[in-house]
Amino acid sequence: MEEEEIIIKKYSAEYKDEIIDLILDIQQNEFQIPIKKEDQPDLNDIPNFYQALHGNFWMAICNNRVVGTISLRDIGNKQGALRKMFVKAAYRGSSYNIGKLLLLNLIHWAREHYIQEIYLGTTEKFLAAHRFYEKNGFVQIAKADLPDAFPIMKVDSRFYRLYIKE
Template identity: 55%
Template structure:
Protein backbone atom coordinates (compact mmCIF):
# COMPACT_ATOMS: atom_id res chain seq x y z
CA UNK A 1 0.00 0.00 0.00
CA UNK A 2 1.35 3.40 -1.01
CA UNK A 3 1.46 5.87 1.89
CA UNK A 4 2.33 8.92 -0.16
CA UNK A 5 -0.16 11.31 -1.67
CA UNK A 6 -0.81 10.84 -5.38
CA UNK A 7 -3.13 12.67 -7.75
CA UNK A 8 -4.66 10.62 -10.55
CA UNK A 9 -7.61 10.80 -12.93
CA UNK A 10 -10.91 9.52 -11.59
CA UNK A 11 -11.85 5.92 -12.28
CA UNK A 12 -15.30 4.42 -11.73
CA UNK A 13 -13.78 2.20 -9.04
CA UNK A 14 -13.38 5.42 -6.98
CA UNK A 15 -17.07 6.35 -7.20
CA UNK A 16 -18.30 5.18 -3.79
CA UNK A 17 -15.38 6.82 -1.97
CA UNK A 18 -15.76 10.05 -3.94
CA UNK A 19 -19.48 10.29 -3.13
CA UNK A 20 -18.86 9.49 0.53
CA UNK A 21 -16.08 12.08 0.87
CA UNK A 22 -17.98 14.90 -0.83
CA UNK A 23 -21.33 14.33 0.85
CA UNK A 24 -19.69 13.97 4.28
CA UNK A 25 -17.90 17.31 3.92
CA UNK A 26 -21.02 19.06 2.61
CA UNK A 27 -23.44 17.68 5.20
CA UNK A 28 -21.37 17.05 8.31
CA UNK A 29 -18.72 19.77 8.23
CA UNK A 30 -20.55 22.60 6.52
CA UNK A 31 -24.18 21.69 7.29
CA UNK A 32 -25.24 22.23 3.68
CA UNK A 33 -28.61 20.67 2.96
CA UNK A 34 -27.54 18.67 -0.08
CA UNK A 35 -27.68 14.94 -0.69
CA UNK A 36 -25.96 12.58 -3.08
CA UNK A 37 -29.24 12.43 -5.02
CA UNK A 38 -29.01 16.21 -5.54
CA UNK A 39 -25.70 15.64 -7.34
CA UNK A 40 -26.29 13.25 -10.26
CA UNK A 41 -22.93 14.28 -11.73
CA UNK A 42 -21.25 12.19 -9.01
CA UNK A 43 -22.75 9.09 -10.60
CA UNK A 44 -21.81 10.08 -14.17
CA UNK A 45 -18.28 11.43 -13.75
CA UNK A 46 -16.94 10.01 -17.01
CA UNK A 47 -19.82 11.37 -19.09
CA UNK A 48 -20.21 14.65 -17.20
CA UNK A 49 -16.62 15.71 -16.46
CA UNK A 50 -14.17 13.57 -18.41
CA UNK A 51 -15.06 14.86 -21.88
CA UNK A 52 -13.57 17.48 -24.20
CA UNK A 53 -11.44 19.86 -22.08
CA UNK A 54 -12.80 18.54 -18.78
CA UNK A 55 -11.50 16.00 -16.30
CA UNK A 56 -11.90 14.80 -12.71
CA UNK A 57 -9.04 13.87 -10.40
CA UNK A 58 -8.74 12.17 -7.04
CA UNK A 59 -6.07 12.54 -4.39
CA UNK A 60 -5.18 9.13 -3.00
CA UNK A 61 -3.35 8.27 0.20
CA UNK A 62 -2.82 4.68 1.27
CA UNK A 63 -5.23 3.53 -1.41
CA UNK A 64 -8.06 5.78 -0.14
CA UNK A 65 -9.64 8.84 -1.77
CA UNK A 66 -8.79 11.90 0.35
CA UNK A 67 -9.54 14.69 -2.13
CA UNK A 68 -11.22 15.56 -5.41
CA UNK A 69 -11.22 18.28 -8.05
CA UNK A 70 -12.76 18.59 -11.48
CA UNK A 71 -12.87 20.84 -14.50
CA UNK A 72 -16.11 20.97 -16.45
CA UNK A 73 -15.82 22.05 -20.08
CA UNK A 74 -18.25 24.96 -20.58
CA UNK A 75 -17.19 25.79 -24.12
CA UNK A 76 -15.23 28.63 -25.68
CA UNK A 77 -12.01 27.28 -24.14
CA UNK A 78 -13.35 27.96 -20.64
CA UNK A 79 -13.87 25.51 -17.77
CA UNK A 80 -15.68 25.48 -14.45
CA UNK A 81 -13.77 24.23 -11.42
CA UNK A 82 -16.09 21.92 -9.50
CA UNK A 83 -16.05 19.35 -6.71
CA UNK A 84 -12.91 20.52 -4.92
CA UNK A 85 -13.04 18.71 -1.61
CA UNK A 86 -10.28 17.54 0.74
CA UNK A 87 -10.72 15.33 3.80
CA UNK A 88 -10.16 17.35 6.95
CA UNK A 89 -7.02 15.49 8.05
CA UNK A 90 -5.42 16.09 4.63
CA UNK A 91 -5.92 19.87 4.55
CA UNK A 92 -3.13 22.31 5.19
CA UNK A 93 0.61 22.30 4.68
CA UNK A 94 1.44 18.76 5.82
CA UNK A 95 0.14 17.03 2.69
CA UNK A 96 -0.57 20.09 0.48
CA UNK A 97 -3.49 18.11 -0.99
CA UNK A 98 -5.50 21.12 -2.17
CA UNK A 99 -2.45 22.73 -3.75
CA UNK A 100 -1.52 19.53 -5.58
CA UNK A 101 -5.08 19.05 -6.82
CA UNK A 102 -5.32 22.64 -8.04
CA UNK A 103 -1.88 22.51 -9.67
CA UNK A 104 -2.94 19.36 -11.54
CA UNK A 105 -6.11 21.03 -12.81
CA UNK A 106 -4.30 24.23 -13.82
CA UNK A 107 -1.59 22.28 -15.66
CA UNK A 108 -4.32 20.34 -17.51
CA UNK A 109 -6.04 23.61 -18.46
CA UNK A 110 -2.82 25.20 -19.70
CA UNK A 111 -1.93 22.11 -21.77
CA UNK A 112 -5.30 22.47 -23.51
CA UNK A 113 -4.89 26.23 -23.97
CA UNK A 114 -7.88 27.02 -21.79
CA UNK A 115 -8.52 30.78 -21.54
CA UNK A 116 -10.04 30.86 -18.04
CA UNK A 117 -11.16 28.78 -15.08
CA UNK A 118 -14.33 29.88 -13.28
CA UNK A 119 -15.75 28.64 -9.99
CA UNK A 120 -18.64 29.19 -7.67
CA UNK A 121 -18.52 28.64 -3.93
CA UNK A 122 -20.58 29.13 -0.81
CA UNK A 123 -20.07 31.96 1.68
CA UNK A 124 -19.19 29.56 4.52
CA UNK A 125 -16.12 28.10 2.74
CA UNK A 126 -13.89 30.90 4.08
CA UNK A 127 -10.66 28.91 3.91
CA UNK A 128 -11.46 28.05 0.28
CA UNK A 129 -11.90 31.76 -0.54
CA UNK A 130 -8.44 32.51 0.89
CA UNK A 131 -6.96 29.49 -0.93
CA UNK A 132 -8.34 30.53 -4.32
CA UNK A 133 -7.24 34.15 -3.86
CA UNK A 134 -3.75 33.01 -2.80
CA UNK A 135 -3.60 30.98 -6.02
CA UNK A 136 -4.39 33.91 -8.30
CA UNK A 137 -8.18 33.69 -8.59
CA UNK A 138 -10.08 36.97 -8.44
CA UNK A 139 -13.68 37.48 -7.46
CA UNK A 140 -16.16 38.20 -10.23
CA UNK A 141 -19.77 39.29 -10.32
CA UNK A 142 -22.38 36.71 -11.31
CA UNK A 143 -23.07 39.03 -14.27
CA UNK A 144 -19.53 38.41 -15.54
CA UNK A 145 -19.80 34.61 -15.65
CA UNK A 146 -19.78 32.88 -19.03
CA UNK A 147 -23.21 32.09 -20.40
CA UNK A 148 -22.73 28.33 -19.99
CA UNK A 149 -21.33 28.50 -16.44
CA UNK A 150 -23.46 26.18 -14.26
CA UNK A 151 -24.55 28.24 -11.26
CA UNK A 152 -25.55 25.97 -8.39
CA UNK A 153 -28.17 27.08 -5.87
CA UNK A 154 -25.60 27.05 -3.02
CA UNK A 155 -23.08 29.18 -4.94
CA UNK A 156 -23.14 32.84 -3.95
CA UNK A 157 -19.51 33.88 -4.60
CA UNK A 158 -17.67 33.48 -7.91
CA UNK A 159 -14.02 33.55 -8.92
CA UNK A 160 -11.99 33.25 -12.09
CA UNK A 161 -8.40 32.71 -13.17
CA UNK A 162 -7.44 33.90 -16.63
CA UNK A 163 -4.49 32.65 -18.67
CA UNK A 164 -2.70 34.89 -21.13
Protein backbone atom coordinates in the same frame (compact mmCIF):
# COMPACT_ATOMS: atom_id res chain seq x y z
CA MET B 1 5.85 7.50 11.58
CA GLU B 2 6.27 6.64 7.93
CA GLU B 3 5.73 9.28 5.24
CA GLU B 4 2.31 9.08 3.60
CA GLU B 5 2.54 9.29 -0.18
CA ILE B 6 -0.08 11.37 -1.95
CA ILE B 7 -0.88 10.36 -5.51
CA ILE B 8 -2.98 12.51 -7.83
CA LYS B 9 -4.75 10.41 -10.44
CA LYS B 10 -7.56 10.72 -12.93
CA TYR B 11 -10.98 9.42 -11.96
CA SER B 12 -11.40 5.69 -11.92
CA ALA B 13 -14.82 4.03 -11.40
CA GLU B 14 -13.51 1.83 -8.59
CA TYR B 15 -13.41 4.97 -6.40
CA LYS B 16 -16.90 6.27 -7.28
CA ASP B 17 -18.61 5.41 -3.97
CA GLU B 18 -15.66 6.66 -1.93
CA ILE B 19 -15.70 9.97 -3.84
CA ILE B 20 -19.43 10.41 -3.23
CA ASP B 21 -19.02 9.59 0.48
CA LEU B 22 -16.13 12.07 0.87
CA ILE B 23 -17.99 14.92 -0.83
CA LEU B 24 -21.29 14.34 0.98
CA ASP B 25 -19.56 14.03 4.35
CA ILE B 26 -17.83 17.39 3.91
CA GLN B 27 -20.94 19.12 2.53
CA GLN B 28 -23.45 17.75 5.03
CA ASN B 29 -21.52 17.09 8.23
CA GLU B 30 -18.73 19.63 8.18
CA PHE B 31 -20.55 22.57 6.60
CA GLN B 32 -24.21 21.66 7.27
CA ILE B 33 -25.17 22.27 3.65
CA PRO B 34 -28.55 20.62 3.03
CA ILE B 35 -27.54 18.86 -0.19
CA LYS B 36 -28.04 15.22 -1.05
CA LYS B 37 -26.54 12.82 -3.56
CA GLU B 38 -29.72 13.22 -5.66
CA ASP B 39 -29.01 16.96 -5.92
CA GLN B 40 -25.68 16.18 -7.60
CA PRO B 41 -26.34 13.88 -10.57
CA ASP B 42 -22.84 14.69 -11.88
CA LEU B 43 -21.39 12.41 -9.19
CA ASN B 44 -23.16 9.40 -10.68
CA ASP B 45 -21.79 10.10 -14.15
CA ILE B 46 -18.31 11.55 -13.72
CA PRO B 47 -16.96 10.27 -17.08
CA ASN B 48 -19.69 11.90 -19.16
CA PHE B 49 -20.10 15.00 -17.01
CA TYR B 50 -16.46 15.90 -16.31
CA GLN B 51 -14.23 13.86 -18.62
CA ALA B 52 -15.90 15.08 -21.81
CA LEU B 53 -14.22 17.44 -24.27
CA HIS B 54 -11.27 19.07 -22.43
CA GLY B 55 -12.54 18.41 -18.92
CA ASN B 56 -11.36 15.89 -16.33
CA PHE B 57 -11.76 14.74 -12.74
CA TRP B 58 -8.90 13.94 -10.38
CA MET B 59 -8.53 12.30 -7.00
CA ALA B 60 -5.87 12.62 -4.33
CA ILE B 61 -5.14 9.13 -3.03
CA CYS B 62 -3.33 8.37 0.22
CA ASN B 63 -2.91 4.78 1.43
CA ASN B 64 -5.32 3.70 -1.31
CA ARG B 65 -8.07 5.99 0.09
CA VAL B 66 -9.58 9.06 -1.59
CA VAL B 67 -8.66 12.12 0.47
CA GLY B 68 -9.39 14.84 -2.09
CA THR B 69 -11.10 15.62 -5.38
CA ILE B 70 -11.16 18.33 -8.03
CA SER B 71 -12.69 18.56 -11.49
CA LEU B 72 -12.65 20.75 -14.54
CA ARG B 73 -15.75 20.89 -16.71
CA ASP B 74 -15.20 22.18 -20.22
CA ILE B 75 -17.89 24.83 -20.80
CA GLY B 76 -16.72 25.82 -24.27
CA ASN B 77 -15.15 29.04 -25.55
CA LYS B 78 -11.76 28.02 -24.03
CA GLN B 79 -13.34 28.25 -20.56
CA GLY B 80 -13.69 25.73 -17.79
CA ALA B 81 -15.57 25.39 -14.53
CA LEU B 82 -13.67 24.19 -11.49
CA ARG B 83 -15.99 21.92 -9.53
CA LYS B 84 -15.99 19.39 -6.72
CA MET B 85 -12.85 20.54 -4.96
CA PHE B 86 -12.93 18.81 -1.61
CA VAL B 87 -10.16 17.70 0.73
CA LYS B 88 -10.75 15.55 3.80
CA ALA B 89 -10.25 17.73 6.91
CA ALA B 90 -7.31 15.73 8.26
CA TYR B 91 -5.43 16.26 4.97
CA ARG B 92 -5.89 20.02 4.59
CA GLY B 93 -3.14 22.56 5.05
CA SER B 94 0.52 22.86 4.20
CA SER B 95 1.69 19.58 5.72
CA TYR B 96 0.05 17.64 2.87
CA ASN B 97 -0.60 20.46 0.35
CA ILE B 98 -3.31 18.36 -1.31
CA GLY B 99 -5.44 21.33 -2.33
CA LYS B 100 -2.45 22.94 -4.01
CA LEU B 101 -1.41 19.68 -5.72
CA LEU B 102 -4.93 19.15 -7.06
CA LEU B 103 -5.22 22.74 -8.27
CA LEU B 104 -1.78 22.73 -9.95
CA ASN B 105 -2.70 19.48 -11.69
CA LEU B 106 -5.95 21.04 -12.96
CA ILE B 107 -4.20 24.23 -14.15
CA HIS B 108 -1.52 22.19 -15.94
CA TRP B 109 -4.25 20.16 -17.68
CA ALA B 110 -6.16 23.32 -18.61
CA ARG B 111 -3.04 24.92 -20.11
CA GLU B 112 -2.27 21.77 -22.14
CA HIS B 113 -5.86 21.71 -23.43
CA TYR B 114 -6.00 25.42 -24.36
CA ILE B 115 -8.44 26.45 -21.65
CA GLN B 116 -7.71 30.12 -20.92
CA GLU B 117 -10.13 30.93 -18.09
CA ILE B 118 -11.32 28.91 -15.13
CA TYR B 119 -14.43 29.92 -13.22
CA LEU B 120 -15.78 28.57 -9.97
CA GLY B 121 -18.71 29.02 -7.68
CA THR B 122 -18.68 28.37 -3.95
CA THR B 123 -20.70 29.20 -0.87
CA GLU B 124 -20.16 31.99 1.64
CA LYS B 125 -19.51 29.28 4.28
CA PHE B 126 -16.25 28.04 2.71
CA LEU B 127 -14.06 30.82 4.15
CA ALA B 128 -10.84 28.83 4.02
CA ALA B 129 -11.61 27.97 0.39
CA HIS B 130 -12.00 31.68 -0.42
CA ARG B 131 -8.54 32.38 1.01
CA PHE B 132 -7.08 29.38 -0.84
CA TYR B 133 -8.48 30.44 -4.21
CA GLU B 134 -7.41 34.07 -3.75
CA LYS B 135 -3.92 33.01 -2.68
CA ASN B 136 -3.70 30.95 -5.87
CA GLY B 137 -4.57 33.77 -8.27
CA PHE B 138 -8.37 33.60 -8.46
CA VAL B 139 -10.20 36.92 -8.41
CA GLN B 140 -13.71 37.28 -7.03
CA ILE B 141 -16.23 38.33 -9.69
CA ALA B 142 -19.92 39.20 -9.78
CA LYS B 143 -22.40 36.51 -10.75
CA ALA B 144 -23.29 38.68 -13.76
CA ASP B 145 -19.69 38.33 -15.03
CA LEU B 146 -19.92 34.54 -15.35
CA PRO B 147 -20.05 33.05 -18.86
CA ASP B 148 -23.55 31.97 -19.90
CA ALA B 149 -22.43 28.33 -20.03
CA PHE B 150 -21.20 28.30 -16.40
CA PRO B 151 -23.14 25.69 -14.40
CA ILE B 152 -24.33 27.52 -11.28
CA MET B 153 -25.25 25.28 -8.34
CA LYS B 154 -28.09 26.44 -6.13
CA VAL B 155 -25.73 26.70 -3.14
CA ASP B 156 -23.24 28.92 -5.04
CA SER B 157 -23.18 32.53 -3.88
CA ARG B 158 -19.56 33.60 -4.46
CA PHE B 159 -17.76 33.36 -7.79
CA TYR B 160 -14.15 33.49 -8.96
CA ARG B 161 -12.16 33.62 -12.20
CA LEU B 162 -8.57 32.65 -13.00
CA TYR B 163 -6.83 33.59 -16.26
CA ILE B 164 -4.47 30.85 -17.40
CA LYS B 165 -1.15 32.16 -18.64
CA GLU B 166 0.45 30.44 -21.63
